[in-house]
Amino acid sequence: MRYSQTFIPTLKENPAEAQVVSHRLMLRAGFIRKLTSGIYTYLPYGLAAIRNVEQIVREEMNRAGALELAMPMVQPADLWKESGRYEKYGPELLRFTDRHDRESCLGPTHEEVITDIARMELHSYRDVPVNFYQIQTKFRDEIRPRFGLMRGREFIMKDAYSFDVDDAGASEAYQKMYDAYCRIFERCGLRYRAVQADSGAIGGNFSHEFMVLADTGEDTIVICKDCEYAANMEKAEVKLRGGKADAALLDMEKVETPGKRKVNSVCEFMQISPSQLVKTMVYLADGEPVAVLLRGDREVEEVKLANLLGAVEVEIAEDKQVFDATGVPTGYLGPVGISIKVVADQEVMTMTNFVVGANEKNYHLKNVNSGRDFEVSAVADLRQITTDDPCPVCGGTLELTQGIEVGHVFKLGTKYSEAMKAMFVDADGEEKPLVMGCYGIGVSRVVAAAIEQNHDNDGIIFPVPIAPYKVTVLNLGTNDETITAAAEKLYQELKNRKIEVLLDDRDERPGAKFKDAELLGIPYRLNVGKSYLNNGVIELVNRRSGEKSEYPLDQVVSVIEQEIASQTTS
RNA sequence: CGGGAUGUGGCUCAGUCUGGUAGAGCACAGCGUUCGGGACGCUGGGGCCGGAGGUUCGAAUCCUCUCAUCCCGACCA
16 A cells, blocks of 8 residues: 555654543544544554454454354344343443434444344254354443543444353354464464453352453453462452461550541551451442451452352442441441441451451441451451462462453353253254353454554554554655665565555655654564665664664575565454 | 543644644645655735634633544443
8 A cells, every 4th residue: 555545644753632642642543533432533554553453353253163144233122121131231331222213222232132043043942053253333332431542432243142052152252263273363463361250149269261461451460370270359369378366356445546447547556457457338238237357457349249149349438438328437437236237258257356447437346357257147258359369279479460351251041041042952853052162352452452562652562463464665765766666576576476565655755754664563664765776775673672684685585585474464 | 421631724733731813734726946755935815723612902822611533441343
């Protein structure tokens, strides 16, 4: 492609609306333009990157035996009522009525539609296993879209759905997708990690998220330095070290603690460490207040709490809600004599003679002991893991890192097939629900994640496989016949060899061309200018390493061809 | 939905406190000089200052309401 013939509107300055690097660079490099919050137009250069990712995804899905189809974006509400999600999904599901007053919605995901296909078309064990996928624009009316393509309301997603006769078959389908995902992210040239993910109500260890490692990631993941264990922090299991201390139980005592509400100020006042205090946090679990007990220096992992309580939604209660539920101002809450349900982090049960709030303003209790002074209705792992905790698998050392979720594989079981009656007849003549799995990749997010992970102060540094152009040829003397002829020759030669190339033939000064080439992140740059006139050589610049080398005109194309081949797998 | 911020030409912003009829740089068009790290000079086009109401002789500026965008939180691929 000639730069003069395409449309890549680059910006010199950072747009005020973009804070994160991928968003900023996508705007500056002419990838996208915003139409409204969370909704973007993909301009030619950005679309090319997206298409490259799509192509890799498509090839690997096909290789894994999945079948591509395309489902409608507009879906009837009735279907969603059948699965029960019309009520449960919340305002993220954009609903509307058509001219006939039929309730409809925009598909944020397609379990309902595919299950409808399955129940109409899959009747026998002979019809499965089968796995359908599509690459399509999804719409989710996010509460707060942000970070450009990273969390848009409209985004491109590959979603796949597998159908099997039993759990063993579903596990096989799951593993196939897991393997395909590894190939996909490897082929994209990304540093990523597959981590165990929370699987919510369905349970089991059959949910993995694929995380691109980048500091700006919204998720925290836990990785063991000593074994293969890796998990989303939401899921990472805290293993208790040591049992209950064998200390003598002292008599409980009430202490006046005027104005001391925060863990730190209570500890300072009472001359204890936060590990000797148990804090009482009130959460609303689907609206019901629950007190959560936790060592003073720990943090609640809300996902674990929600799972324990079987709640769809848990949120920390506001001060007023706490007072309404317990009659106690926040800061002085404790489990002794409290009126609401109490659950405890497992660690609390190993503590003795600790400090809690007295359920009375300006008082705390010391030498409190569970069992003797209060009871709890459930004990579980409820806190966030830390790097001080051992690996739950091997006991080794953990590290925390940030990741961007780009893929998710999930065993669904029979949740949808049962609700929507997608049944088949097994070899034994019995009617059974199909066993399902679902598998998503955020295609547009992959591009954003790739930029988050691969950039420098000058712009994007595309991994070769997803770069819209692998090479850019800079004509640094558009008024010079010799230079222009050489640049044109290189351009033709690269095109002949089917290498995607951008020829910068614009009437711009060299500096502007260098800057744009770096901003766009094209992996290899060929400078055709003074050094060609003077020494007959073409400069090859590697965008990532900055390394510069010189080759005669008739050799440089072969060098590039080899370089690209070494970084591409198919 | 709570907290914070911002809306002035295509972009980045000044002007708002202290009201007097709209500016700079970049971008764009023309001409000339330039041409290996986002050139320079001259000329030119482009803005009912987010919107509505109000105060005032007079509002980008003050007041009220509203809309939009961004950030933090909640929430969420």
